[in-house]
Structures are given as structure tokens and as C-alpha cells.
Amino acid sequence: xxxxxxxxxxxxxxxxxxxxxxxxxxxxxxxxxxxxxxxxxxxxxxxxxxxxxxxxxxxxxxxxxxxxxxxxxxxxxxxxxxxxxxxxxxxxxxxxxxxxxxxxxxxxxxxxxxxxxxxxxxxxxxxxxxxxxxxxxxxxxxxxxxxxxxxxxxxxxxxxxxxxxxxxxxxxxxxxxxxxxxxxxxxxxxxxxxxxxxxxxxxxxxxxxxxxxxxxxxxxxxxxxxxxxxxxxxxxxxxxxxxxxxxxxxxxxxxxxxxxxxxxxxxxxxxxxxxxxxxxxxxxxxxxxxxxxxxxxxxxxxxxxxxxxxxxxxxxxxxxxxxxxxxxxxxxxxxxxxxxxxxxxxxxxxxxxxxxxxxxxxxxxxxxxxxxxxxxxxxxxxxxxxxxxxxxxxxxxxxxxxxxxxxxxxxxxxxxxxxxxxxxxxxxxxxxxxxxxxxxxxxxxxxxxxxxxxxxxxxxxxxxxxxxxxxxxxxxxxxxxxxxxxxxxxxxxxxxxxxxxxxxxxxxxxxxxxxxxxxxxxxxxxxxxxxxxxx
Amino acid sequence: xxxxxxxxxxxxxxxxxxxxxxxxxxxxxxxxxxxxxxxxxxxxxxxxxxxxxxxxxxxxxxxxxxxxxxxxxxxxxxxxxxxxxxxxxxxxxxxxxxxxxxxxxxxxxxxxxxxxxxxxxxxxxxxxxxxxxxxxxxxxxxxxxxxxxxxxxxxxxxxxxxxxxxxxxxxxxxxxxxxxxxxxxxxxxxxxxxxxxxxxxxxxxxxxxxxxxxxxxxxxxxxxxxxxxxxxxxxxxxxxxxxxxxxxxxxxxxxxxxxxxxxxxxxxxxxxxxxxxxxxxxxxxxxxxxxxxxxxxxxxxxxxxxxxxxx
Ligand code: SF4
Ligand code: SF4
Numbered sequence: 001x002x003x004x005x006x007x008x009x010x011x012x013x014x015x016x017x018x019x020x021x022x023x024x025x026x027x028x029x030x031x032x033x034x035x036x037x038x039x040x041x042x043x044x045x046x047x048x049x050x051x052x053x054x055x056x057x058x059x060x061x062x063x064x065x066x067x068x069x070x071x072x073x074x075x076x077x078x079x080x081x082x083x084x085x086x087x088x089x090x091x092x093x094x095x096x097x098x099x100x101x102x103x104x105x106x107x108x109x110x111x112x113x114x115x116x117x118x119x120x121x122x123x124x125x126x127x128x129x130x131x132x133x134x135x136x137x138x139x140x141x142x143x144x145x146x147x148x149x150x151x152x153x154x155x156x157x158x159x160x161x162x163x164x165x166x167x168x169x170x171x172x173x174x175x176x177x178x179x180x181x182x183x184x185x186x187x188x189x190x191x192x193x194x195x196x197x198x199x200x201x202x203x204x205x206x207x208x209x210x211x212x213x214x215x216x217x218x219x220x221x222x223x224x225x226x227x228x229x230x231x232x233x234x235x236x237x238x239x240x241x242x243x244x245x246x247x248x249x250x251x252x253x254x255x256x257x258x259x260x261x262x263x264x265x266x267x268x269x270x271x272x273x274x275x276x277x278x279x280x281x282x283x284x285x286x287x288x289x290x291x292x293x294x295x296x297x298x299x300x301x302x303x304x305x306x307x308x309x310x311x312x313x314x315x316x317x318x319x320x321x322x323x324x325x326x327x328x329x330x331x332x333x334x335x336x337x338x339x340x341x342x343x344x345x346x347x348x349x350x351x352x353x354x355x356x357x358x359x360x361x362x363x364x365x366x367x368x369x370x371x372x373x374x375x376x377x378x379x380x381x382x383x384x385x386x387x388x389x390x391x392x393x394x395x396x397x398x399x400x401x402x403x404x405x406x407x408x409x410x411x412x413x414x415x416x417x418x419x420x421x422x423x424x425x426x427x428x429x430x431x432x433x434x435x436x437x438x439x440x441x442x443x444x445x446x447x448x449x450x451x452x453x454x455x456x457x458x459x460x461x462x463x464x465x466x467x468x469x470x471x472x473x474x475x476x477x478x479x480x481x482x483x484x485x486x487x488x489x490x491x492x493x494x495x496x497x498x499x500x501x502x503x504x505x506x507x508x509x510x511x512x513x514x515x516x517x518x519x520x521x522x523x524x525x526x527x528x529x530x531x532x533x534x535x
Numbered sequence: 536x537x538x539x540x541x542x543x544x545x546x547x548x549x550x551x552x553x554x555x556x557x558x559x560x561x562x563x564x565x566x567x568x569x570x571x572x573x574x575x576x577x578x579x580x581x582x583x584x585x586x587x588x589x590x591x592x593x594x595x596x597x598x599x600x601x602x603x604x605x606x607x608x609x610x611x612x613x614x615x616x617x618x619x620x621x622x623x624x625x626x627x628x629x630x631x632x633x634x635x636x637x638x639x640x641x642x643x644x645x646x647x648x649x650x651x652x653x654x655x656x657x658x659x660x661x662x663x664x665x666x667x668x669x670x671x672x673x674x675x676x677x678x679x680x681x682x683x684x685x686x687x688x689x690x691x692x693x694x695x696x697x698x699x700x701x702x703x704x705x706x707x708x709x710x711x712x713x714x715x716x717x718x719x720x721x722x723x724x725x726x727x728x729x730x731x732x733x734x735x736x737x738x739x740x741x742x743x744x745x746x747x748x749x750x751x752x753x754x755x756x757x758x759x760x761x762x763x764x765x766x767x768x769x770x771x772x773x774x775x776x777x778x779x780x781x782x783x784x785x786x787x788x789x790x791x792x793x794x795x796x797x798x799x800x801x802x803x804x805x806x807x808x809x810x811x812x813x814x815x816x817x818x819x820x821x822x823x824x825x826x827x828x829x830x831x832x833x834x835x836x837x838x839x840x841x842x843x844x845x846x
Contacts, residue, residue, distance in 0.1 A: 007706055080820070091566055092815045095832075099565035100792045107784040110707040111633075113626040128706065137707055157711030157777065186573055187625040190781050191788025196571070210821040222823070226841035304842075319824045322836035339595070353591060357799050358569045359836065361809050365800050367597045377594045408574040408589020408796075432574045432587035 005128040010138055010170050011162040015056045015067075018129055018170065021454070025125035027461055030468045032475060033501060040500060042457060043450040054169035058129060060454040062176040062213055062446060065169055074165035077209070081168045082146055084208025088200060089147045093207075096318050101200050104192040105143045108136065114184035114194055119435045119462035120177065130458070132184040132194035135174045138167070139197055172211055175201035179440035179459060180315060181401040186432070198441070202316040212316050216442045220312035221320040225327070229274040229308035238307050241277050242284065242300065249285035253519065254526040259288045262335060263299035268374070269337040270298050271328060271352075273345035273488035274308035276513075280491065280535065283344060286515035289525065290375065294383040299335065306331025309348035310488075314355060315441045325356035329364040339367040341374055344513045346400030346487035347440075350407050370403070372486065375514065376412035379419060385523040388420045393480050395421040395517070396470040398463070398494070399434035400487035408432075413486055413514055420521045421482075427466040435462045437485070439493025447496075456500045460493060464501070467509065475507050480532050483511040495535075504534045537752045540761045544747060547768035554775035555783060562787045567808050573793045577611035578604045589796060597800055608794075617641070632697060636690025642683025649676040654744035676740070684727055691719045715779060722766035729760030 005018050012018070023036045033039055045055055055061035068074045087093040089102065114132045115121050124130045141161035144150040150158065161167070178198035185193040205211040224230045229238065242259050249257040260266070270291070276283040291298045300307055305327035313321030329352075332340045342349045353368045360366070378384060397417055403409050410431050417424050427434070437444075438460025446455070456464075471481050483498075485491050494511040503509045510532060520529040575587035583592060584607045590596045614620040619637060622630040653672040657664045664672075695716040698708050730740070738746065738754045746754045756764075774780060799805050813833040817826040825838050 004702060004706055083820070087817075087819060091812075093817045093819055095566035095812045095815060096569045097571070099562065099568050099787065100571055102565065103562065103784050103788050103792065107778050107781045107788070109778065109781065110704065110712065111622075111626065111629055112703050112707070113622065113629065115703070117625065133707060156714075157709060159707075159709040159711075182573055185793075187621065189619060189621040189625070191785055191793055193571075193788075193792070207819040207821050207824050210823070217823075222841055225839050317824075319819070319826075319835050322832075323839060326836060327839075354570045354572070356569075358567065358805065358809055361799070361806060361813070367595070367800070369594070369596065370591055373592060373594050373596075405574055405587075406572070407591055408572075408576065408579070408583070408587060409591050410574070410586045410588045411583075412592055 007134070007137055007161065011164050011167040013166055017056055017058050019058050019127055021059050021124060021127065021458060023457070026457060027123045027125060027465070029461065029465055030472065032507065033468065042453040045449055049449055054173065056166060057170045057173040060451050061173065061449045062451050063172055063211060064214070064448060065172060065211055068165060078163060078165055078168055080209050082163065084204040085142060085146055087208060088204050089143070097196065097200060100193060100196055104136070104196055105140050107190050108133065108140065108192045109190055111189070114188050117184045117187040119183070120179065120459055123461035124458050129174070130177055135171065135178070135201065136194045136197040138171055139201060171201060172205050175205065176213060179436040179438065179443065181436035181440050182406060183435065186405065199315070203318060206317040207319065213442055213446055214448070215445045216312040216316055221317070221324060224305055224308060224310065225323060228304045230310050230312065231274045231278050231308065233274055233277070235302035235307065238274065238277060239302060245277070245281045245285045246288065248281065249289060252526065253289055253529065255289060255524060257285065257288050257292065260299045262302055263297070265336050266297045266299040267338045268296055268298040268341045269301055269332045269335060270341050270343060271307065271309040271348070272343035273310050273348055275310070275488045275492065276343065280513070282516055283513045286519040286529070287343060289519050289522070290378060290384060290515060293522070293524065294378045299337065301331040301335060303331035303334060309342055309345050309352065311348060311351035312442060314347055314351040321351065321355070322359045325352055325359050326364065328352055329360045329366055332366045333363060339369050341369050341371050343371055344486040344488060344515065346402035347489060349409070350402035354407050370409045370412070372403070372409050372412040372514070375518065376415050379416045379518060386420055386518070386521040387523050388422050388521055390521045390527060391421045391517055392423060393482060394423045394425065394471060394474050395482045395484055396425050396427055396467065397430070398427070398437060398483060398485040398490055399430055400485070400490050401434065401436050401440055403487065404434055405432045416514060416518065417484065420517060425470055427470045435466060437463045437490040437493045438497065439489050444489040444492040452496065452500070455493070456497045460497045464497060471509060477506060477508045480508045480510060482517070482530070483509060484514055484517060485511055486514040536761065537754060537756050540756055540764055541747050541750060541752065543765050544768050547772035550772035551775060555780065558775055558780055558783050562784070566812055567805060570795065571792055572796045576794045576796055578608040578794060580604055581607055597798070629697070632690055632693035635686045636694055639683045639685070639687025639690055642679045643687060646676045646680040646683055649679065650740050650744050653741045654748055657741055657745050658749065684723055688720060688723055691716050715777065718770055718773065722763070722770045725759065725766050726763030729757065729763035733757050733760045
């Protein structure tokens with residue numbers, strides 16, 4: 001068994017990583033990946049990176065925090081961290097999550113029930129550093145020592161911790177080794193929440209120290225607030241792209257496809273994750289086909305952020321989160337639509353429907369609905385004509401954590417799939433007990449250094465196991481298989497992970513959304529909407 | 536000596552009550568946080584609880600009146616409180632130990648309740664207690680006390696052994712955790728020994744409780760039993776000062792966090808609270824937050840530092 005890494009090692013002054021993730025120690029995978037030697041090798045971190053940024057935690061590096069040059073610089077950073085720690089426990093700064101955070105700090109029974117629920121811990125071969133309570137216990141000890149000003153008695157009761165720059169830097173990285181999926185929290189007998197700890201740590205680093213993942217902040221929420229979308233698309237560009245998609249879809253389906261823009265008083269304002277428009281144009285295209293065929297009055301918005309449902313602040317920063325959520329609501333308010341419907345994006349669902357519910361006050365609290373629900377209504381009430389035999393290939397369904405465990409939208413998408421996919425099979429476990437795809441909390445868009453290796457070998461491993469098990473009876477490449485993931489981020493993770501393990505080439509496992517399956521079964525549409533090509 | 540024991544008992548009862556209330560008030564007064572529910576939420580409609588669904592599964596969910604499935608919530612809570620259902624489901628090995636310990640404690644709490652009831656009845660209606668009611672109560676508290684004590688001790692020893700031997704727990708076990716379990720064992724050992732060896736002239740538990748309630752110091756308490764009573768009283772006072780007060784915390788972690796799915800629309804209570812929080816003035820230092828201690832949350836949230844493509 002791997003040696004347990006002590007909590008005190010987080011304060012170790014050397015920059016040698018606390019742990020190394022060896023391929024042979026990882027959770028075994030089912031066929032065709034049962035032999036670790038047949039899986040890709042982990043790219044080591046470049047020496048230049050190791051000499052310039054903080055990477056003393058494990059074999060990868062998510063944040064690229066520059067190494068301080070002097071002791072004074074280090075002390076300043078630690079001071080800032082401690083001031084952020086204090087703020088995390090005040091109403092003024094953190095009314096948003098104070099109550100659950102304090103409950104988690106004060107009542108963990110350290111029973112480790114949560115550990116076996118965590119896909120990262122399990123897939124890593126139970127690497128101590130990735131145990132859900134490892135980072136929580138560090139924060140807990142810091143809380144009792146520095147926020148509650150506990151003395152010797154407190155250290156005896158709650159455990160001690162030495163705060164120094166190496167600990168702070170490692171803790172920052174460690175907050176980005178958790179998908180914030182909260183599967184661990186579901187199993188905690190007390191109701192403590194290690195996922196929340198990851199979230200709050202990220203907030204502390206971002207909101208006090210300006211430390212965050214570049215992909216989530218600079219290229220994410222900042223870009224969205226600057227130009228309207230984290231893809232960098234302005235409203236002009238996005239309109240152009242959608243026009244092109246409409247043309248393409250018209251040709252492909254044989255049905256005239258037109259996407260309405262800025263229709264005042266429409267029943268539905270549909271907001272896509274704009275990544276779909278760039279990476280998977282058939283998804284917004286399929287939405288247009290379905291909504292038009294069902295006779296729904298709908299529109300897209302060209303307002304700033306009104307055409308991109310992403311809200312990366314959800315994962316690391318309350319201010320960024322609130323700003324983007326308000327922009328979404330303002331776009332809907334301006335058009336006077338009856339409701340906002342969220343496209344296939346899990347985190348956007350949770351961000352705007354659940355978490356922002358207590359940010360959007362008064363007139364901004366416009367009803368928000370899941371596209372899964374609307375699609376279920378269309379399909380189950382026969383508002384469009386469908387032929388399930390067009391989908392007669394093995395299909396399995398991934399449950400995006402944000403949509404399912406964290407929002408309770410479980411059945412609508414299943415009802416649709418059961419109706420239109422004769423070879424549907426569930427993964428196990430599924431529904432609210434699902435496992436994260438490994439791309440949750442921003443990881444799907446993070447690929448600096450060798451972070452992708454960690455993402456596919458560790459974070460996504462459990463999901464990969466589930467997918468391979470679900471298709472174990474039909475792995476042969478002569479049988480095309482469809483992994484349905486009604487979430488843009490999850491699809492990003494699957495695209496990259498399936499390619500990493502070569503599972504399209506070797507086993508013909510394709511991924512895609514729910515609407516593509518629906519359009520593929522539409523009688524009034526030319527057959528073959530799903531093209532069985534890698535994209 | 537007897538008066539000192541009484542004093543300690545009163546004091547510890549007061550500390551227990553005050554500490555429990557203070558903790559509950561502290562959590563209850565915390566601001567309503569952003570929604571952070573976790574499904575399944577058992578007060579959802581029965582058909583949805585089955586698969587962990589929420590009201591978001593309904594088309595135009597806001598047009599449906601909010602439902603509250605009390606039976607669903609109770610059918611989750613009762614087995615959780617009595618039998619530690621979550622632990623049974625997710626950590627069976629620990630459940631055997633923890634269940635013995637907790638169920639033993641429940642029985643002991645029941646014993647205290649029965650003894651106090653018997654003492655009050657002895658004072659208020661001595662004639663009734665002289666008959667079969669007194670006998671029934673006697674056997675009830677004797678059985679719950681003995682069984683509860685035995686289960687709690689076996690459970691505490693089992694938990695202690697696990698804490699000391701399970702490599703998964705090493706990192707997370709503090710001296711305080713070991714002390715807590717030892718405290719239970721020592722207090723119960725003294726109590727049991729003191730009670731069983733108290734001698735023929737010593738008062739019974741009901742007699743003692745009645746005397747305590749009326750501050751009658753004329754009874755003579757043996758030293759060993761006094762030590763047991765004092766230790767148990769100190770233990771009761773100590774529990775709400777530690778993480779072992781999770782019996783209070785659990786109410787909030789479940790009702791106020793995991794199951795809090797109350798929508799803001801048409802909820803003036805939540806809206807009023809949010810209006811207050813939006814006037815708070817954060818002091819986060821990262822420049823992009825634009826918080827300077829003077830600007831409110833409402834200002835921060837409606838500021839777009841990059842509006843119009845600004846750097
Ligand atoms: S978070 Fe919950 S499950 Fe995990 S160790 Fe703490 S009490 Fe146990
Ligand atoms: S939130 Fe998910 S990834 Fe994070 S510790 Fe819990 S189970 Fe693991």
C-alpha cells in the first residue's frame with residue numbers, strides 16, 4: 001500500500017512534489033484498457049515550469065503560480081492568504097456560503113465515509129493527497145488556529161498546522177484537484193461537504209489573492225464580461241456563425257432552419273453554452289430544428305453574455321458568478337421573454353437555475369427552465385414525429401453532476417432516450433449517484449502543462465470505467481456506439497478523453513448531446529443526422 | 536460532598552443547555568446562503584423522491600404550487616436519527632461500531648428521562664409510585680440503563696480500536712479524538728462501578744434524583760458513585776462544546792443546506808434577507824472584485840470592470 005502522506009508534509013519547504021501518480025497504482029480499467037502499459041504515458045512537467053512556478057503537490061500543475069523570489073514576498077503572500085481566510089468566515093464577505101462552510105468546519109467526524117465516494121481518490125489508487133478530507137482537514141485546522149484563534153487546547157482537540165508559503169501554494173493547487181461534484185457530500189452522515197471546501201478555497205485564492213485558473217478567469221469569465229462570450233465571439237460573430245449553422249442544418253436535414261434573434265416577448269429565450277456553436281454546431285442546429293418543428297416561439301439574444309450560458313464564476317469566484325448571472329437575467333428581461341431555457345450545459349443549468357436564484361432579486365428573477373424538461377414535453381407529447389428505429393445502436397447516458405445530483409433533473413432526459421433509443425443501457429451507478437466525467441469544475445477547459453494527463457488518467461478514470469462497462473457487450477468497432485452527454489463541458493471532457501485512449505478509432509465510441517439523438521429520429525428530417533464521424 | 540455533587544450536576548446541566556442553545560442560535564442566525572441543495576431531497580413529491588428528482592423536472596415548474604412531502608422527509612429522518620441509515624449504506628464496517636455506541640447513548644438518555652420521571656412522580660404522587668407504576672418504571676430504567684451502558688461501552692471501545700488501528704484514520708485523528716472516546720469510557724466505568732458497588736445504605740437512583748431536584752443534601756453518596764456522577768455530568772457539559780454536537784449541526788446541514796430548495800420567486804422572506812445582504816460591504820482585496828469596504832455587494836455584482844472591452 002502507498003505510504004500515507006501526512007498532513008504536516010503540506011508545509012514541507014522543499015519543492016519536491018508530495019506525491020507521484022504512477023500508472024501501475026491507478027485503479028485498473030476494464031477491456032480494452034486493462035493493461036496499464038497500453039495506456040498513454042504521462043508527460044512529465046518541463047524543467048522550466050518546475051523552476052518557475054509552484055508545483056510541489058503532485059505531477060501536474062493547474063495554476064502556474066509564480067515562485068516568490070524572496071522571503072519577504074513569501075511572507076506577504078502568506079499574510080494575504082490569512083487575511084482571505086478571515087474574510088471567508090465573515091458575513092460581509094461570504095454571506096453566500098458562510099453557514100454550510102462553518103458547519104463543515106466544525107462537525108466533520110473524520111470517519112472517512114466520504115473517501116470511497118470520491119472518483120478521484122478511488123481512481124488514483126487511494127492516493128492520500130486526493131482524499132476528500134485531506135484538503136478539508138488542512139482548512140479546518142487553519143480555521144481553528146487562525147480564525148478562531150485557538151491555542152494549545154484547540155490544537156490538541158482539532159490538530160495543529162504550520163502555515164507557510166509552501167502550504168498555501170500546495171493548498172491552492174489542491175483546490176484544483178477536486179471536481180466539486182459533491183458525490184462525497186452525498187454520503188457524509190453528518191452532512192459535511194468537502195466539495196464546498198474546494199469551492200471556498202478557490203474563492204479565497206481568487207477573491208483575495210487574484211489566483212485562479214487562467215482558463216476560468218482570464219479566458220473565461222473576464223472574456224465573457226468583456227466581449228460577451230468566453231469563446232471570444234462578439235454578438236456579430238455569433239450571429240454569423242449561427243447563420244452558417246442554419247444553412248448547414250437546412251442542407252443536412254432537408255428542413256428550412258432559421259434561428260430567431262432578439263424576438264421581444266418570445267415564450268422562450270434559449271441560451272446555449274457558446275462552446276457548442278464553435279465545437280459542436282450540430283447541437284444548436286438540432287435545437288433549432290426541434291423547437292421550430294414543435295411550434296415554439298423562441299429566440300436567442302445578442303446581448304452581452306446573453307448568447308453564452310457559461311458562468312465559470314460558479315467554480316471559483318462569487319463576484320464573477322453574480323455578474324454573469326445578472327447579465328443573463330438582464331438579457332431576458334430586456335426581451336420580455338416568458339422564460340429562459342438552458343441548452344445542454346450542466347454548470348449553466350445549476351448556475352442560473354439554482355445558485356443564482358438568490359442573486360436574482362425582484363424583476364430579474366425570471367423563470368428558468370431546463371431544456372431537458374422542455375424536450376421531454378415535446379417528445380413525450382408527440383409534438384414531433386419520431387422513428388426510434390433510426391437510433392437502433394447502443395446508447396448510454398452520462399449524468400452531468402450539475403444537472404442531476406445538484407439540480408435534480410434526472411428523469412426527463414431518460415424518458416426521451418427510453419422512447420427513442422431501443423438499445424439504451426444505463427451506466428452503473430447513475431442518476432443522482434453518478435460519477436463526474438472528470439471535467440467538472442473547469443477541468444474540461446484546462447489543459448496547461450500536463451494537466452490533461454491528470455484529467456484523463458485520474459479525474460476521468462472512473463467515468464471511463466463506467467463507459468467501457470456500459471458498452472462491454474459491443475466493444476467491437478463494427479458496432480457504432482453513442483455516449484449521450486447533455487452537457488457541453490462533459491462533452492469537452494469526453495471528446496478529449498476518448499481521443500486520448502483512442503476509443504473512437506479502436507472501438508467506435510462516439511459522444512454527443514441529446515438533441516442530436518432526437519433529430520436523428522425525426523421522421524420529417526433526412527435520415528443520418530448523426531454522421532458517425534469523429535469531431 | 537453531596538451538595539458539591541448537586542452543584543456540579545446543576546452547573547453541567549446549565550452548561551449543556553446553554554451551549555446547545557447557543558450553538559443552534561449561532562447556526563440559525565447565519566445568513567441564508569446561496570442555494571446548495573443536494574439530491575435526493577426527500578420532501579420532494581413521492582414519485583420524484585424515488586429517483587432523486589426535483590421540481591425542476593416539471594414543465595413551467597413555477598406555475599405549480601410548491602409541495603412539501605412531510606412523509607418523505609420523515610421516512611428519511613427517522614431511520615437516519617435512530618439507526619444511522621447513511622452510515623449503514625455507505626460505511627457498513629463503521630456502522631456496526633457507531634450504531635452500538637449511538638444506540639447505547641439513546642438508551643442512556645432514555646434512562647435519564649425515565650429516572651427523572653420516576654423522581655418527579657415520587658415527589659408529586661408517592662402513592663402511585665408505590666404500586667405497579669413504580670415497578671414498571673423501575674424495570675424500564677434498569678433495562679435501558681444496563682443495555683444502553685453495555686452497548687455504549689462496547690461501541691466506544693470498538694471505535695477507539697478503529698481509531699488506533701485503521702491506517703486511513705491516522706492522519707485525521709487528534710489527541711482530542713482519542714480523549715473524547717476515553718472520556719466516555721472512563722465516565723461510564725465510574726458510573727457503573729459506583730452504582731453497582733454503592734452498598735446497601737446508599738440511595739437508589741430515583742431517590743437520589745428526587746433529592747437532587749429538591750436540593751436535599753441529607754442523603755449520603757458513596758465516593759465512587761459521586762465520581763461517576765460528576766464525570767458523566769462533565770461529559771454532558773463537554774459534548775456541546777465539541778464537534779460531537781453534530782446532533783445539533785445535522786439539523787442544519789440537512790434542512791438548511793442539503794434540502795433547502797426554497798425558490799426566491801414569491802418568497803418575500805428570502806427576498807427581504809437578500810435585500811439586506813446586498814447592502815453588506817465586502818473587503819475582498821483582489822482588484823477585479825472592486826470591493827473597497829465602501830461598495831456594497833449590489834454595487835460589486837452590477838459592476839462590469841470590463842464593460843466595453845476595458846482591460
Ligand atoms: S466529511 Fe463526513 S464522511 Fe467525510 S470524514 Fe467528515 S464526517 Fe466523515
Ligand atoms: S466533490 Fe467530488 S471530486 Fe471533490 S472530493 Fe468530493 S467526490 Fe471528490
